[in-house]
Structures are given as structure tokens and as C-alpha cells.
Amino acid sequence: MYSAAMHERGDARIAKDLVAASAMPLVLAILEEGESYGYAILKRISELSDGEMEWTDGMLYPLLHRLDRLGYVEARWVSPEGGRRRRYYRITPRGQDALSEQRRQWEIVAGALQNAWQSFRIHKFALSAVEG
């Protein structure tokens, strides 16, 4: 559902499907660190991925709304004195449940990939030993 626009910048480092799939757990995990707002969340994502994962900024907001609708986060407007008001998001217990479920699934995926690459490496190693 995150369309091509999510990652339209020319120097696409991570495939857009991967960015889209990981968007929700990533945002939830960042909010697990503490209440935050859109711009700061995007900066944090960039930080966490060493700038390898970058989104089209605007696309974060529909996602945040979705999380809000699903009850995973709570939003509130904060207007500092003399400043521009800003929308802060906080993770809810339900969001934490969703996050740990996502985390479990991602760990399985990551583990499977890890194992696959391990056997791939062993396989290649064995092949080169036989040939050598």
C-alpha cells in the first residue's frame, strides 16, 4: 500500500517493498523509545539505518494516522508558548503488543535469511574446496 512514491528518490538504496514492509515496526519501535513527532521520527529512521533508508517524507503521516486508527499510537497536539503547535505520538499498550508480534515475525524472517545465507556460504566454501 505504500506506493512507489515512498521511495522515489533516484539513489534508491533499499528496495521500496522492503521499506514499506518495515515501516510500521520501525515507527513503533522508535515510539517505544519515547513520545515523538513526525519530523523527529524520520530523522531517527535515517539515523538508525545510517541514511540507507529514506522515505518520501510525507508518506510517514498517512502511516501515523493508520497506527492511530488501529489504536497502536495516541496522538496529541502540543503548542509550546509562542511556538508552532506540533503533533506528538505515543505508543499504546496495544501498539506494544503489535510491536512485539511484529518483532517476533521479523526475527523469524531474519533468522531464516541468516540460516539461508550461512548454508549458502558453506556450500560455496565446500565447492571451492573441492574444485581447489
Add this chain to the structure above:
Amino acid sequence: MESAIDPSVESQIREWRTYLLRRSTVHDLDVDELEDHLRAQISDLGAAGLSEDESFLVAIKRMGGVNDLSREFARERSGQLWKQLVLAGDTVRERPALEYVRLLVMLGFAAAAALAFKVPALFGLDPFADSAAGSTSGEADASFYLRNGVLLTLPFLVGFFAWKRSLSPRVVAVVGAVFVSAAIPLNLYPLERGGDTEVLASLHLPIVLWLAVGVAYLGGAWRGDAPRMDFVRFTGEWFIYYTLIALGGVVLVALTLGVFEAIDIDMLPVIQSWVLPCGAVGAVVVVAWLVEAKQSVIENIAPVLTAVFTPLFALMLVAALVGMAFTGNIIDAERDVLILLDALLVLVLGLLLYAFSARDSDARPTLLDGVQLVLVVSALLIDVLALAAILGRISEFGFTPNRAAGLGLNLVLLVNLAWSAWLLLGFLRGHRAFADLHRWQTAYIPVYGAWAALVVVGFPPLFSFA
């Protein structure tokens, strides 16, 4: 630091804001939030050494295209079919010219419907004109409109959809066939004027025809869960809009009468024979157009209405059950009482169906779902009591058209309510997905049509047209 933005950049930001706000799917608050983001980005880029102009351009570019953004917001706001359809195009807003054409065509169909409704008056069939003009012919005229009123009106709604959706001839033929095969028995059967079978057939006819309208509304793609739910939603929104407009119409008529009375002109005949019937009929098409054209308005009201009325109806039904339990007065098998109960149950089912259609199917159970279960279970109990009363009467006095119709309707409702209660319970306990309820309700819709068709076509001969 943010306050010290260059005036020319400031005005560019304002322009970008209004540009975004023109998209109906992006709301005020969204734009506030996006603007906050934009400003933070600009000031960060400025701190990194870019000029404000450059910062603005980079920030805008990073924000993403307005089209993509509004599309993404629309997807998030609802999974509804019509938006997907609209969004399949490149722009969210359609060209004003097309909207204008659509408006004109709609008005054409509405006017044609209103005129067609008055065509029988040319042949002397005019129950609206003057109640004093001979009671027997007045009764026959009323009977003609009772049987044919919907048949005269809804084809124009179908026509509007046929034009709007560019229906294939095959679909038009199917829908037309339904209308014709309903019109023939209602007008060729030797129905007794004002008899039970005539009244019953006329009451059930709109259900059959409305489902045929649904086929046209969905462009012929009436199979499947999502399209049917879309039609349910359309029906609910149509009903709400129609009620609102009818209320406005009543106020308008009352004021008109008052104002003209003050200047000694009697508007009552004109209003009775033209304004009211033509207005009520034309509104059928106008409202259908409104539902689609001004969707976002009603979309915000509908969940509120269901949230308000679901608890109220639940409370009412529970109170009625408690009352029966205390007084021991189980449902009276009086005809009026049973009709009232059936109307109530149909209304409850409509409320339920509409609440389901407005609900987001991947969300978790809420308190409202619990209230819905109370509503369904109490409606189920009342339905069982009504059934018992009808069966008692049938075993005592035998079948009449009314009792048979009541029996059938209550059985149809019983099956739906019982299975809905079971599914809803499963959903609340976390065993089932809400989608199961969705699917059950939409799969059941043809049953109503089949039952109504039976009452329209089958009942009169079965009960010798009494």
C-alpha cells in the same frame, strides 16, 4: 528561528498549503502537521548552509508529490470502493466540467422521474389532486400508485446509474427484466383493491426493485463481499440524506403555505398535487447523486449516527424484554403489534448492517461491538416471541396472507440474527475475524430479495388475490 523566514518563502508555503487543502482527502489538521514538518526541515537545511529558497525546494521535494500524498491519505482514510475507483485516475479531483455535466444529467433524470410520476394524471389517475373527488375513483387511483409508485420512480435512478457507470446492455437488460417481471403481476393479477395481498405485494416490491437498483449501482458487479457492502453503505447514506432533505422539504412546504396564506393565496392544491409528489420522486435521484458527490460529508456523520442509535435501540429492546418478563404480557398476537415489531426488527437489522458497513474490518473489538451483541441478542429474543405469537395464531385460525408474510419475514430475520449473534460472539472472544460477519451479511442479502419476490409474485395467486 522559524519565525524569521523570508517573506517570499513564507508566501510559497502558504500557496503549498492551499494547494494541499484543495484535495478533499487531506484535512486541515493533516496540513498543519505537514507544514510543521516542512518548517522544521527548512530550518534544519538552513542551519546546514542552504539558502531559504533552496531549503524550501528541497523540503518540498522530500515531502513528495501532492497527488501521491493525497492518494495515500485517502487510502488510509477508508478502504471504500468508490475512492479506489476515483483514485485509480491520476488526479483526485475530477475536472469541474465533468462534474457539471453530471449535475445536469442528474437533474434531467430527476425531472423525468418527477414528470413520469405525474403521467398517469393525464389518464385521470390522480389521487393527489383532490380528496373530495369521488371516493371510489380516489381509492382506485391510490391503489394504482400503491402498486406502481416505485415502478414509476426507480427506473430513472437505474437510468442515471446506467449513464454514470456506462452499463453494458446486458446488465441493463437484466435490471430491466426485474422491473418488467415485477410490473406484470402487480398490474395483471386480479388483485382485490385494498386487499391484503395487494398491500403486501406493494410493500415488498421496493425491496426487490431496490436490489435491482443495486445491480445497476455496482455496474453489474454485484457478486462478492466488498461491492455488496458498498451498496449497503450507499443505501444507508441514501436513507440518511433522503431523510434530511425530506425534513427540509417539510419546513419549506409549511413556510410556503404560511406565507401564501398571509397574502390570501391557497397553495395547498398545487403543493398537494405537484410539489410534494414531484419533489419526493425527484429527490430519489438527486439524493443518489448527492451521496456520491458529497460523500465525505455523510461519511463523517454515519459512524456517529450508528454509535448513537445502536445503544439506544439496544436499551429499548432490553427494556421491552424486561417489561415482558415482569408483567408476563408476552407479545400480543394483534396484527398491528406484529407489524410494528417486524418494522422494528427490520430497522434494527438495517442499523446493524449499516454499522457493519461503516466499520473498519481489521480493527479489534470495541465497546460498540459489545453493545451490538446486546442489540442482536435482544432482537433475536423478540423475534422468537413474535414467531411464537404468529405460530399460535396460525395454528388457531389458519393461514392468512398477513400471517404467512409475518411468519416468513420473522424466519428470515431469525436465521440472520441467530447466526450474526454467533459470529459476533466469536469476534468479541477473539476467535473470529470481523470479516466473517461482513461476509455472512452480504451473502444473506439475496435471501431478502428472494423472499420479497415470493411475496410479490407468489402470494397473490396463493391466497386467491384476497
